[in-house]
Amino acid sequence: MSETIRGLKDKEPARSSSERAYRALKQAILENRMPAGAHFLENELAEQQQMSRTPLREALVRLENEGFIEIRPRHGIRVLPISPEDMREIYQILTDLEATAAEQVARKGLTPDAMAELEASVEEMDRALAGGDLMAWARADEAFHKGLVEHCGNQRLRTVVNTFWDQAHRARMQTLRLRPLPTQSNQDHRAVVDAIKQGDAQLAHALHRRHRQLSGEMLVSLLSDLGLRQL
């Protein structure tokens, strides 16, 4: 969670040093400025973040709990790589939980605002794909998935999904240009939105589950084929 089980408290201005370090380091990892496998010492990170080791260590504890780094006493910390096996684990969990999120959203319905946001994400995915802007597509995809769990009525589910989604983020980014064009994904998302609109919880669950399962399998086999042992 962290998130481990708790994540970035969105937006808030980060009052404590510990919180600032946590966000900065997580951001740096997600953006590959601290690449997988890289190796750091508490001292250099503390200096980098312009604080003492004490608050920094608390940030590291959280990052370790969330699976981003490994703290090896006397060896410093290491940014954990993502193996195909890791991705399989992550997608197996996301498949279950996101499908249930879609089901719950369909069951409870959405506020007009939330529905508009979801549809905007889908449209943005189409626009980005048509324009060949894969980064924009990935951002919209992410917005769609996060929007779904945001409104599923289960805080813990939301936190867990966001955590694992973040863990998979680097691998997704690095395979963006290697994977087939995600035209299927866009169709899938549209179908899920339709099921939600109709309030068909069963259908939403099934559609989203299948969507997640297929894209997960695609990504895992892509990583395996490429022989990417770590990302």
Next chain:
Amino acid sequence: MSETIRGLKDKEPARSSSERAYRALKQAILENRMPAGAHFLENELAEQQQMSRTPLREALVRLENEGFIEIRPRHGIRVLPISPEDMREIYQILTDLEATAAEQVARKGLTPDAMAELEASVEEMDRALAGGDLMAWARADEAFHKGLVEHCGNQRLRTVVNTFWDQAHRARMQTLRLRPLPTQSNQDHRAVVDAIKQGDAQLAHALHRRHRQLSGEMLVSLLSDLGLRQL
């Protein structure tokens, strides 16, 4: 799920003070020696654990990430209560993930040792129930569920399930004597074991999902009916 996402590293002798504090406090919370709603200061906990505030705070960060406590600056830490709504959230997640664990176990099969342990748990549940020893029954039930995720081949799933199972632990214990006798549970577990033996992954998934769903609903409505706003 800091387990945020990582949990008790079983057995190991707890090298660091921080680790010792984490284990001791978690144990105390699970056993209700630090009851829900209770309120502590860093100073008293540090004294209690015979260490300074520095390692203690690292333990608190982990416990907060895992959802056991809340850290309120200047207000001390508070052991979080479990509401019926919390239980609903937790069981919704466990239902999905444990069903998938059962499915994977059925698909991959178990070593003879692991299968023996699983069957031993089921038999112990029967014995305990026949003898009216509900605590022993709960222990065996827990052993069964943990055994399943232990061998499902997904470390992250195992960690997440164990974290939430631990979160629900207190509520389960307090309702042990209020709930109907778990004869159905024992039958369900037996059926799941049979499906695993036959390698019927689909069936194992469906059986375990239904088992978890029903026992979750029972527990949530029990808590609601009792008007237990917090445990």
Next chain:
DNA sequence: GAATTTATTAACGTATGCATTGTCAACAGC
């Protein structure tokens, strides 16, 4: 008497310092 301001205090966030311990390297023995 109530409300607002001020003063006090104590809990916390962070910095710093120290003792511990594992690592790495140099050296000696084989």
Next chain:
DNA sequence: GCTGTTGACAATGCATACGTTAATAAATTC
């Protein structure tokens, strides 16, 4: 030349100290 040992070093785990800040109580004013 290789292996085992010793020693220095450096990163860490933890304790301690300090400044900040927010909660509480007191005091003053309306």
